Amino acid sequence: MKTQNSIVKRANELYAAGRCDEAVDLLSAALTHDGVTAGIRERLAELLIDSDRHGSALQVLQNSALSDDNPSVSLLRAICHEALGEPAAAENIADELLRNKQVRADALALKGRLALSSKQLQQAETFFKEAIDCSQGSGMAWHGVAALLRQQQDEKGFFESLRNAFRCSPESRDIAISFHDVSADARRLPEIVAAFREAISHHPMNRRLRFLLIDLLLRQTKFSEAMSEIESVLVDFGVDPGVIAAGLKVRERLGGARILEGPPSDGSVSLCMIVRNEKDHLARCLRSAAPLVNEIIVVDTGSTDETKEIARVFGARVYHFQWADDFSKARNHALSKAGGDWILVLDADEVLSRKDDEEFRHALAMCPSRPAAYRIQTRNYTFRVNAVGFNSNRGEYTEEIGLGWYPSDKVRLFTNDARIRFDYPVHELVEPSLQRQNISVIDCPVVVHHYGTMEERHTLEKTKKYQVLARKKLKRGLNDKAALRELAVQASQVGNHPKALELWGRFIKLQPGSAEAYINMGTVCCNLGRLEAAVAFAHKALNLNPALKEAKFNKAIALLLMGRAGEAKTLLERLSEEQPGYLPARFLLCVAYVCIQEAASAENAFERLKALPMGEHIGEAFLDVARRFLSVSRRDYALLTLEAALHFGCASTEMRAVYEGCNAGALGS
Numbered sequence: 001m002k003t004q005n006s007i008v009k010r011a012n013e014l015y016a017a018g019r020c021d022e023a024v025d026l027l028s029a030a031l032t033h034d035g036v037t038a039g040i041r042e043r044l045a046e047l048l049i050d051s052d053r054h055g056s057a058l059q060v061l062q063n064s065a066l067s068d069d070n071p072s073v074s075l076l077r078a079i080c081h082e083a084l085g086e087p088a089a090a091e092n093i094a095d096e097l098l099r100n101k102q103v104r105a106d107a108l109a110l111k112g113r114l115a116l117s118s119k120q121l122q123q124a125e126t127f128f129k130e131a132i133d134c135s136q137g138s139g140m141a142w143h144g145v146a147a148l149l150r151q152q153q154d155e156k157g158f159f160e161s162l163r164n165a166f167r168c169s170p171e172s173r174d175i176a177i178s179f180h181d182v183s184a185d186a187r188r189l190p191e192i193v194a195a196f197r198e199a200i201s202h203h204p205m206n207r208r209l210r211f212l213l214i215d216l217l218l219r220q221t222k223f224s225e226a227m228s229e230i231e232s233v234l235v236d237f238g239v240d241p242g243v244i245a246a247g248l249k250v251r252e253r254l255g256g257a258r259i260l261e262g263p264p265s266d267g268s269v270s271l272c273m274i275v276r277n278e279k280d281h282l283a284r285c286l287r288s289a290a291p292l293v294n295e296i297i298v299v300d301t302g303s304t305d306e307t308k309e310i311a312r313v314f315g316a317r318v319y320h321f322q323w324a325d326d327f328s329k330a331r332n333h334a335l336s337k338a339g340g341d342w343i344l345v346l347d348a349d350e351v352l353s354r355k356d357d358e359e360f361r362h363a364l365a366m367c368p369s370r371p372a373a374y375r376i377q378t379r380n381y382t383f384r385v386n387a388v389g390f391n392s393n394r395g396e397y398t399e400e401i402g403l404g405w406y407p408s409d410k411v412r413l414f415t416n417d418a419r420i421r422f423d424y425p426v427h428e429l430v431e432p433s434l435q436r437q438n439i440s441v442i443d444c445p446v447v448v449h450h451y452g453t454m455e456e457r458h459t460l461e462k463t464k465k466y467q468v469l470a471r472k473k474l475k476r477g478l479n480d481k482a483a484l485r486e487l488a489v490q491a492s493q494v495g496n497h498p499k500a501l502e503l504w505g506r507f508i509k510l511q512p513g514s515a516e517a518y519i520n521m522g523t524v525c526c527n528l529g530r531l532e533a534a535v536a537f538a539h540k541a542l543n544l545n546p547a548l549k550e551a552k553f554n555k556a557i558a559l560l561l562m563g564r565a566g567e568a569k570t571l572l573e574r575l576s577e578e579q580p581g582y583l584p585a586r587f588l589l590c591v592a593y594v595c596i597q598e599a600a601s602a603e604n605a606f607e608r609l610k611a612l613p614m615g616e617h618i619g620e621a622f623l624d625v626a627r628r629f630l631s632v633s634r635r636d637y638a639l640l641t642l643e644a645a646l647h648f649g650c651a652s653t654e655m656r657a658v659y660e661g662c663n664a665g666a667l668g669s
Helices: 004-016 020-030 038-050 054-062 071-083 087-097 104-117 121-134 139-151 155-168 173-184 186-202 207-219 223-237 241-253 282-292 307-313 327-336 354-365 431-436 456-476 481-493 497-510 515-528 531-544 549-561 565-578 583-595 599-610 613-631 635-648 653-668
Strands: 265-275 295-300 317-320 340-345 350-352 373-382 404-415 441-450
Touching (some): 004 020, 038 071, 054 071, 071 087, 104 139, 121 139, 139 173, 173 186, 186 207, 207 223, 207 241, 223 282, 223 307, 241 307, 265 282, 265 327, 282 350, 282 354, 295 307, 295 327, 307 317, 404 431, 481 497, 481 515, 515 531, 549 583, 565 583, 583 635, 599 613, 599 635, 613 653, 635 653
Parallel strands (some): 373 441
Antiparallel strands (some): 340 404, 373 404
């Protein structure tokens, strides 16, 4: 089960991102659990108060048996009473809290606000001064002073006090909006913008602060800076109709799309993309590539969401292309619109890292001859640790997600030459046209980070579409190895393992020396519960290439599923020594230790894994293995695995439910 600290942390993230109702719902749901601490209830009340729902906040606090003993909770109750027009109740609580050093400053500030609302200005000033003497960091006190000085028409003091309030409490809705609103005085604008930038440097994922900064920049007519902020907001917080509308207006002021006129200019780069309904990904992709390219060409094949508008916000030239079940035709249409000297090809669910910017520019500057093409590695991020070629994340890039990645290499960067065009209706490539023209291909050290494989629904839909096109391709040539391979991989991705095994069988007849095919056949057999066959296919792959770590891993997991944990342990210990960076083997070795009840070894293996990037996902891995044990009727191993996860403290609510069901089944048997 998630810890209460993690629930509060997630609620804070949601609220800062503007997803207020989700944050409130998360905390409200947590209140239904046994043993809820005051922290959950207190944070829920704070969020309700900040969003001006004082009645709901008071109800949450009054339902708490802990509120009378907790000064912070009592202060929140007093703030609610004040907002609801119950000053006597608020003052009584504030008076009781004056003896508590923890909340004394805010209690004094509250008394000052109550005095101010009843026109007792001298008393209000005394309370506010004492509050600030008590704590210079009380945003509530400084905000009260600002309100008092405004009534006294001390504009300079009012502004300075409000600025202090904002410095102390930039995440307060009332304070942030009040400070933003004084920007109506144009003389104050530069100072206010600087203060907002400072606040955002400490709270970069606060949506409210970011939106208010955009408005301030527009008031200053700093359109380039506002455009940069708008692009970042779309990446960090997703599609917002208001932000898109503002972005389009600003882009129009900046001259609309970036267009390269005349013949290709030396060293210029055109980003060429084809898209359809990519509102959730496109902004991140374009933001990552924009510093490296001179123009953006986006060919849309029928989007019904905000994809085209997002592209235009980023300065793309957007073209419509009637979809004809052929990715190459759409790609080539994009190439035909490019005006750059070089063409870069990306998909919407891919990004480049700022870490590789210099490598990218260096590759273009040092190109030995033209026309030329660069082969770039794609890192396909995944949780599937037995994917062929799997590599564990090592923290090399901030763009890493999941447990790791498997590579795929293809030409993505090439000179703008009409002879270089894509071939194949699906899994389209420019390599065949490069071969026909004898154009050399150079390896480029830049990495493309691909996230589409992380999204199960998106991948499933995309794979089904690819399957239709690949079947057409296969019909044109019944012995087309590439088409067979595509269909086999896609059948596995959509869970049709019997079909995948059949297709790999047809492929292996055409290419009997393919170790990759045998690895995939072994994986499919594991998924089908045909464990002896999985071991046999692992041996065939190893006969072709004894160093294949994926084949050894497949054999080990098949042995483990067969109940032969001792043999699996021996194999995995050897594999972990040979490949110390192969984390799937190290994790499975931990499971093997658990299954043969070598507790000390299991504990030691777990502690080492927990410290690695995969550590935060290790509970999911235990649950996946437990389910695989249950799928082959190894309830004994499943129980041991789940009990170990509980012992290690990485069990989720879902895992606890599986454990209870599994344990009940064991007792029943």
